[in-house]
Amino acid sequence: MSASVAAAWLLIMLPIAFNAAFAALAVKFDYPDILRRPTEEILERFRTGGSGLVLIWWAFAxxxxxxxxxxxxxxxxxxxxxxxxxxxxxxxxxxxxxxQFLGLIRWPFLVPYLARAAAEPDATPTRKEAIDVVFQAFNRYLGVAVGEHLGFLLTGAWSILVGAAVIQDAHLPVWLGVAGIVIGGVLAVCSLEFVGPFERTGWKLAATLTPTTYIVWSLWLVATGITLLVL
Structure with missing residues (x-):
């Protein structure tokens, strides 16, 4: 199998898998809205999801x-x-x-432990406070800073670079390259949601753009993959 064919199939299958896992988390865990709720409620919902939820998070990672x-x-x-x-x-x-892997992998390995520890009958208020601090610290560091900020920024940069390469290569339609550059630029903007003055509550514009942009980005990947197979 040539690099072109392998790339084409991954371009088609990966966004489908990504969005399927995301949709499953939305249904089973109310993700990402659940993250706006108190830690105790998040961990309780996580425990309710059982091993099936853990496996979905692993697949997502x-x-x-x-x-x-x-x-x-x-x-x-x-x-x-x-x-x-x-x-x-x-x-x-x-x-x-x-x-992006580092931002997600805490869910199938760290969070199950925190969820169990929070539910132990002898868990004291002090221990529960410590669990809350650990959960929120990892959420802000690995989730927001590493997974979302750097993830969106680097994914956007990659999309821009691929878009430029598509235009240079002249094998695929130019509009695919232009689309990659535009979508990548918007993803870079989305990466600023919790930067600087928006650190506490988030930048509403970026929060609004992110879901739609990732759907459009996924469609761009699929379109690029199909075009590679056809041409």
């Missing part, structure tokens, strides 16, 4: 891992683009995969 080979294969599928541009795009894509 694995979609981030698969983004790394996708970034490598996409660069290989655009051989006529500038080599430096492709190398930078590959590096940025792999970094995007890494930070």
């Amino acid at each position: 694995m979609t981030a891992v698969l983004f790394a080979p996708l970034a490598v294969l996409v660069s290989g599928a655009l051989p006529r683009a500038d080599a430096t541009l492709l190398a930078v795009g590959t590096a940025v894509g792999v970094l995007a995969a890494a930070v």
Whole structure:
């Protein structure tokens, strides 16, 4: 199988898997709205979800891992683009995969422990306060800072670089490249939701843009994959 064909299938299947996992979390865990509720309620809902919910979170994290080979294969599928541009795009894509994985992997491994500890009959108020601090600290650091901020920023940068490479390669339609650049730019804006003056409550514009932008980004990936297969 050539790099182009492998990239095409990953471009099609990965966003489908990503969105399927996200939809499952929305149904089973009320994600991401649940994150705006108190820690005790979040952990109780997590316990209610059982091992099935843990597996969904694990699958969601694995979609981030698969983004790394996708970034490598996409660069290989655009051989006529500038080599430096492709190398930078590959590096940025792999970094995007890494930070998104780090942002998600706490859910199937750390959060189950916190949920169990919070439900222990002898859990004192002090222990519950400590659990709350740990949960919120990991949520702000790995979830918001690493997974969302760096994840959105690097994914946006990768999309811009791929868009530029598509235009240079001249094998795929130019509009796909332009779309990647535009979508990547919007993703970069979305990464600023909790930066600077928005750290406490978030930037409403970015919060509004993010869900739609990720859907459009997913459609762009699928369209790029289908086009690679057809041409």
